[in-house]
Amino acid sequence: MRIDKIQIQKHNDKLNAAHQRKVKQLVNENPNAKKVINKLVDFQIAVPSWALGTGGTRFGRFSGGGEPRTLEEKIEDVGLLHALNKSSGAISLHIPWDIPTSTRKIKALAAEHDLLFDAVNSNTFQDQPGQKLSYKFGSLQHVKEKVRQQAIDHNIEVIKHGKALGSNSITVWLSDGSCFPGQLNFRKAFERTLEGLQEIYAALPSNWKMFVEYKAFEPNFYSMTVGDWGQCYLYASKLGPKAYTLVDLGHHLPNANIEQIVSLLLMEKKLGGFHFNDSKYGDDDLTVGSINPYQLFLIFNELVEGMDARKMNHATDLGWMIDASHNVKDPLEDLLQSVEAIKIAYAQALLVDRSALNRAQEANDVAKAQEILQQAYRTDVRPLVAEARLRAGAALQPISLFRDLQVRKQLISERGLKTIATGL
């Protein structure tokens, strides 16, 4: 299924008059609003291939129907999202779940949908059918050299697939760690993992980045070998200038000050990218902004401040990706909500009066500093985000249009009710 320009135009025509009144008011009140709209147009967030089907928990999985069965259908789904919001112009693939049968055809299909290939992801956290050696006790940390080599070879293979597709980064998330005290020698596990990452790093094309993703716990519940931003920073520093940390919002211990972590990693030129999601308790992978939108705003506040301090391009100098998936909503509606939440937080962060905030900080005026942040956070920027969509040729209200066009019903009629996305 495809959504064409005429359908979007009709939808926008109905809503545009009321929308323009709201934009006008915001532009009058905020001298920066026009600049914010331009930055929002440029800001794209990659959609992961594994979020297009209903996620599961370890207790069950309830398919929503019409889920993509192949890589082609996954690209088609991201194409639908991008047509609706013009903010999801990239897909992040997971190998081996998404190995193309024909790279040429897949590239052409992505180009038809105006999509790029974002970071490719390796998978050594589960055993694949026919795999020789098991990752039950880890991959790059494994005590047996042959298992480590198998994991290294897999990552190098992932780089090859990514290179063929035009991607320029790999995300390595390792589930390595231990479930019980005494199971693992921490130092040896770190050293083995570093050696493995060094071999993978050596296989990176010159223009590539390696994102090393950390996670505090799960599936290992006593220790994780890349468990927090400190350990991740050590790996990234020892590896070299093409290696960066990747921050997944759900991968911290409860109440961690993620915005401070982001600020310092940026300062050290070691922040590479993001996996956006939200959580109440652990790695819940809930819709971005659904639980704690203020935290998301505070993170974007540090991102904008830190990237501007280093004169970085907001749209292109970090990897922006969603990593969320759950059991109860339509995955495409859910992704539209996540993208919207990210753009709202970004727009609010762009509205922060930086020079006033700096003056308040230098004067120890704590109340004023809070007022400045919350002034931006409490501004309803949704008309600016919608205006950016309008200018890019997308829908003013993507979810309404998704429902009006009965996209899910059509996908079910094309693909069937009982489909399960590959890899899930």
Ligand SMILES: [Mn+2]
């Ligand atoms: Mn992640």
